[in-house]
Amino acid sequence: MAEEMELDFTEDLQLSEVMRLRVQSLQQKGQKRQDGERLLLPHEAVYRLDFSEQDLTFSHWNVSLKGPGRLSVTGISQLWTPDLTNLMTRQLLEPTGQFWRSAGDPEDAPIKCLEADIQEFGERIAELAKVRKVMYFLFAFKDGAEKDNITCSLVFKKSAEA
Numbered sequence: 001m002a003e004e005m006e007l008d009f010t011e012d013l014q015l016s017e018v019m020r021l022r023v024q025s026l027q028q029k030g031q032k033r034q035d036g037e038r039l040l041l042p043h044e045a046v047y048r049l050d051f052s053e054q055d056l057t058f059s060h061w062n063v064s065l066k067g068p069g070r071l072s073v074t075g076i077s078q079l080w081t082p083d084l085t086n087l088m089t090r091q092l093l094e095p096t097g098q099f100w101r102s103a104g105d106p107e108d109a110p111i112k113c114l115e116a117d118i119q120e121f122g123e124r125i126a127e128l129a130k131v132r133k134v135m136y137f138l139f140a141f142k143d144g145a146e147k148d149n150i151t152c153s154l155v156f157k158k159s160a161e162a
Contacts, residue, residue, distance in 0.1 A: 002157035015046040056156035058122035069145025073097035076136040
């Protein structure tokens with residue numbers, strides 16, 4: 001049986017701040033974003049996954065959300081260096097991961113999600129992990145969700161050594 005490995009998404013405070021400063025700079029100068037540029041919204045933050053191994057098979061998502069709200073996870077397809085280049089909408093992966101809990105849902109009820117989309121998204125992440133050590137994501141906290149009330153990780157199966 002293949003051994004499992006769980007990777008936690010971690011907030012990249014520095015990249016989030018760089019993106020927030022870009023928005024602030026444009027506002028202060030009265031400028032508009034570049035054509036096709038994706039700016040960070042106030043309810044979003046940049047997260048990352050660091051791959052210590054690269055020959056992985058996607059197993060499942062582990063997401064917990066305390067209270068009502070929605071978490072949207074969008075992958076960024078390319079190695080992205082925000083100090084050198086702006087984030088462009090063409091770099092965002094489809095599908096996104098959508099997870100939510102409605103008001104009135106019991107706390108022990110499973111979190112809701114779009115299962116086919118999160119399966120496909122997880123498989124794409126595993127494919128991209130084969131050629132990367134790190135991958136970035138935009139996390140959007142909506143409908144009352146707060147980052148302090150959310151945990152999110154991916155579980156992979158390590159490929160058996162030949």
